[in-house]
Amino acid sequence: MSPFRASIRQIARKMETCEEWIELVRDLREPIAVGPPPADLHLRWAREQDLFAINALEGFVKETDFMAASLRRGDRCLVLEDEDGIQAFTWVTFRDFKLALWYTLALEAGECYLVYIFVHPYFAGRGVGSWLLGKLMIEMRDLGAVRMISGMYSNWHASFAMHTKLGFRIRRTLSQCRLLNIFPTPPKEVPEPVKASRE
Ligand SMILES: CC(C)(COP(=O)(O)OP(=O)(O)OC[C@H]1O[C@@H](n2cnc3c(N)ncnc32)[C@H](O)[C@@H]1OP(=O)(O)O)[C@@H](O)C(=O)NCCC(=O)NCCS
DSSP, rough: OOOHHHHHHHHHHHHHHHHHEEEEETTTSSSSOOOOTTOOOOEEEGGGGHHHHHHHHOOOOOSHHHHHHHHHOOEEEEEETTEEEEEEEEEEESOOEEEEEEEOOOOOOOEEEEEEEEOOGGGTTTTTTHHHHHHHHHHHHTTTEEEEEEEEEOOOOOHHHHHHHOOEEEEEEEEEEEEETTEEEOOEEEEEOOOOOOO
């Protein structure tokens, strides 16, 4: 490569910020172990009238019409509540999911995608997220799904640890870069590291 092209490339790289998105998969035909339910929290499916509470809990999306339409199209949302209201939720879809400007996750028959899981910080670190995700996996398996896909940025350590604890494994890693920290470029698959040879 000419020195000119090399220096242009170097400048472009300096103006680029990149994030890694990890895509995980769990085979729902493998055993799913869930422990005892968290004390004082009651599990149920979300209804349309819950969507404002879910939205307020985490700022999940900007408006609830889109969420209501998604529920009507077959998305499912499990909530955990106590007398103060909804304390955790998890949302799953059976439809292709637009993750970014350039990237729509295409689901095959039998696959579902975990759109989000959230536990109120007051309940965090007490096994609530693992229990809720385990229950969702069982519900999806009982509805006929064979694989659950999930995804997260590589620095979402708690989420990654929770998923791997529940049997998810990495399917692939995508690198999404932005030029000048604004303009997204198409995501690239990050190749797996070459395993060290024993010879
Ligand atoms: C990710 C989240 C749902 C986990 O819920 P939780 O109820 O706190 O999780 P659990 O208590 O069941 O912990 C499950 C595992 O996650 C890991 N974990 C939990 N909190 C962690 C933390 N702060 N740092 C690192 N690992 C953590 C642990 O491995 C833990 O297993 P262990 O207790 O046996 O060691 C919760 O932290 C959350 O809502 N985060 C914000 C939203 C988010 O990131 N959602 C994920 C989108 S994909």
